[in-house]
Structures are given as structure tokens and as C-alpha cells.
Amino acid sequence: MKVLVILGSPRKGGNTEILADRVVEGMKDGSADVELIRLADYRISPCLACGGCEKTGCCVIQDDMQKLYPRIDSADRLILVSPIYFYGVTAFLKAFIDRCQALWSRKYLLRQPRQGGVPRIGYLVSAAATKGEKIFDGAILTAKYGLDAMDFKYGGALLVKGVDRKGAVNDMADELERARQFGRNIAEG
Numbered sequence: 001m002k003v004l005v006i007l008g009s010p011r012k013g014g015n016t017e018i019l020a021d022r023v024v025e026g027m028k029d030g031s032a033d034v035e036l037i038r039l040a041d042y043r044i045s046p047c048l049a050c051g052g053c054e055k056t057g058c059c060v061i062q063d064d065m066q067k068l069y070p071r072i073d074s075a076d077r078l079i080l081v082s083p084i085y086f087y088g089v090t091a092f093l094k095a096f097i098d099r100c101q102a103l104w105s106r107k108y109l110l111r112q113p114r115q116g117g118v119p120r121i122g123y124l125v126s127a128a129a130t131k132g133e134k135i136f137d138g139a140i141l142t143a144k145y146g147l148d149a150m151d152f153k154y155g156g157a158l159l160v161k162g163v164d165r166k167g168a169v170n171d172m173a174d175e176l177e178r179a180r181q182f183g184r185n186i187a188e189g
């Protein structure tokens, strides 16, 4: 099973990356083939709404996103990872998702099914400093609809509230174990 993990935080070794590493550890118990992409290392322009993809299903912008489209297509599981920034995902992850408008066009306008056709599942991993009831609502909706454009069924989220300082989640043994279990469930499911 091929698993693509998309890291949306610019903070190396930050809370969401620590959680994602634990999820990957859990998955590796089940021998998954995992690739991690740190979006901050890629040059990805925002979507320009030029409409080019409506005719071809491909994005006309020639930047690093072109390296990621084939990886999205060949993944069986996709994990979107982002801290909460102003009640949503980071600009890095949002630009990545917006550029998946090309895949939305391919699926819904051009009705071109992706090659392979087996059901695929996508997930969200997120963390936030505060504990508000609706803190993850925006990110969950963005992840769900982004994953749908990429042709993944939404399989759920691992969400951790109340972590701010870099690495603070390392002090939360229960959450780290919950992340490992989340990974095990992905590998088994």
C-alpha cells in the first residue's frame, strides 16, 4: 500500500510533524510504503483560476506541483497534515489543495476516471494551540473537499488541541499513542 504524507507546516520538527511521524510509525507496523513531502521545500504557486485545466485536466503552471500530481495519483492513502492557522490550514497546504482544481476538473468536468480505479482513502492530521469547540471545523471541510477532488474518500482525522510551543506534543504521551494507533488503523483499513 502506497501512502503519501503531505506536511503543511513550515516548522521543521513541529507538533504536526511529530504527530505525522508517529502515524507513520504505526503504519510501518503494517509494512506500508510511505513517502513524506514537506510542502515548504517545494515552490507551489497559488491557483490562478485561469481555467486552463477545464479543457485538459492538467494545470498550466509549471512549478513544483507538477512533481506532486503523479504522486497523488499513484497513492492508495493520502494524509494531509497541517497546524491550524486562523481557523484553517496553512497557506502551504491551501495552495497545494487549490492546485488540485486540475484534478477536480478532470473528475467533474471532463469525467475522466483516474487510472487504476481502486477505492482510496484520505485523512487529516492537525494540531492547534487553543481548545475551541470549532477550532478544526474549517480545516476538516477543506481537507474533505480537497481529498474528494483528488479522488480520495475522507476517512477521518487525528486532531490535537492545546499544543503551541514547538515540540510540546512530545509531552503528551496519550496523544502520541493515539497517533500511532491512528497509523495502525490506516494500515489495516
Ligand SMILES: Cc1cc2nc3c(=O)[nH]c(=O)nc-3n(C[C@H](O)[C@H](O)[C@H](O)COP(=O)(O)O)c2cc1C
Binding pocket: 009, 010, 011, 013, 014, 015, 016, 017, 082, 083, 084, 085, 086, 087, 088, 127, 128, 129, 130, 131, 135, 163, 164, 165, 166, 167
Ligand atoms: C500564523 C499562525 C496562525 C495560527 N492560528 C491559530 C489559530 O487560529 N488557532 C489556534 O488554536 N492556533 C493557531 N496557531 C498555533 C498553531 O496551530 C500551533 O502552534 C501548532 O501547534 C503549530 O503546529 P506545528 O508545530 O506543526 O507548526 C497559529 C500559529 C501561527 C504561526
